[in-house]
Amino acid sequence: MATPAGTAARCAAAALHPSWRAAGGRIGRLAVSKFGIGTHNMGGGGAGLKSEDAAVYAESIKKAVAGGVNLIDMASNYGSEPVVREALKGVDREGVVLVTKVGYVQSAEQVALLKKLDVPGEDLITLPNHKGLYCLHPKFVAAELERFQAEVGTSPDLVLLHNPEFILTKFLDSFRKGTKAPAPDQTLKEEADGALHSAMTRAFATLDTLTRDGLITEGYGVSSSVEGGRYSVSGEENTFEAVSVRRVIDAAKEAQVQSGNAGGEMYLRAVQLPLNLLEGDVLAARLHGTEETSLDVIARHGLAVMANRSLNCITPPGVSTGGDWNRRQGYFILRDLSPQLPLNALVKAQVRDEVFSLAMKNEKRDEADPERLANFPTSKEAFRLSLTDLALWMQASIPQVTTALVGARQPHYVDDLLAAQQRPLLPAPLVQKVFKQIDACLTEITPKGGGMF
Secondary structure (H helix, E strand, O other): OOOHHHHHHHHHHOOOOHHHHHOOEEEOOEEEOOEEEEOOOOOHHHOOOOHHHHHHHHHHHHHHHHOOOOEEEOOOOOOOHHHHHHHOOOOOHHHOEEEEEEOEEOOHHHHHHHHHHOOOHHHEEEOHHHOOEEEOOHHHHHHHHHHHHHHHOOOOOEEEEEOOOHHHHHHHHHHHHHOOOOOOOHHHHHHHHHHHHHHHHHHHHHHHHHHHOOOOOOEEEEEOOEOOOOEOOOOOEOOOOOEOHHHHHHHHHHHHHHOOOOOOOOOEEEEEEEOEOOEOHHHOOOOOOOOOOHHHHHHHOOOEEEEEOOOEEEOOOOOOOOOOHHHHOOEEEOOOOOOOOHHHHHHHHHHHHHHHHHHHHHHHOOOOOOOOOOOOOOHHHHHHOOHHHHHHHHHHHOOOOOEEEEOOOOHHHHHHHHHHOOOOOOOHHHHHHHHHHHHHHHHHHOOOOOOOO
16 A cells, blocks of 8 residues: 555655656645556456557556656546556555546446345446446445455555546436426436435445545545536536535535544545646636635645546537537547647647747746746747647646646657656646636637636
8 A cells, every 4th residue: 555655755756847846746645746647548448458558558657657657547447457456566555646436337347246236226327328337335335446456456545436426417317308498407406416415425434434444545535527617527518417526525524424433534535627728617617606616625625636638628519520529429639630630739829839938038047047947948849849748737737736647558658747747847827827818719619618717
């Protein structure tokens, strides 16, 4: 298991620009790197994986860990456990933070496990487009963690409920099938939120107990499309299906009582959420009736923010020939193409121009100038950075983000992460300005506009 001393030592030994070291984050007591490895595409999604691919993925993780990346993100439906187990051979386990997520039921093994546990039918949800089942029953959650330990050969350090908002989706789907009304009313929303709260509380109580028993190192959290995010878990406007961070915290408090831990330490540690250059709404969207954002609430309670889909964005409706994301399941990837797509070029120009301008100013500063940024690219180097380079640099520079997850499954992808770590983090005002400018562009070119700021 990861330890405070082990993770601190690994992060301290990493070759980083000083600004990265100063911004080093924690998940509970564990020190974590600004980048984490996401393994969504490293396991075949339960469909099996070619041995040659698995070897490349494991080697990529090893390279990333050797370069200072000390967080690996998994999920029960990714099927990446064997790859991670191989990657961890010869690695000091105490310095690496392993995260897993539970809830999805998409493999034959998981379905068999549900039957063995005799989970009641009311605790099962059929996922949209019939892509499996979803379950947060306490017995299933605990069994999934036993399976993780058997497959990886170690216990997880952090366990997240994986898109618990599918409970809200179930209510929304039932509403649409049963009425021609344009939208569900507040009564249905409150009923759905109540069901989500109950399910999270039961699952959290199990995770609280497992943490206190030492089967989970640090604690638990959620991976969700929270309030303020642009898209819901089903790819629609994030309204009915949005998860309230405040209600997540309330569920964790209630779970303490259920698990017999009233008055003890609360082990809610992190919120994982989508955040990238095209989906930055959560940075500024105010919660109803307050001046706070979801990220403000997360910070106020001392929780970590894990940003997922750092390079894979949901395609803005009406922009790509691929159509709406929830109909085509297509991601817009932040990378250079030949020929370059208009949206790629637009996003790249917004970031590159600001970085180039800063590089020009930095070049004019004297070496002794305290505002001069050490190791900042020259204006020529800044202009030549790829869209991926710029996107990764921006993602790591978002002040509210503890760890940005990147699916670096090839060694040359890892090289991009390690190169980014040598550059100084971008100033917060520049980061905010870029997000505002991209939002303004989306407002102009998409049917419903932006709305981020």
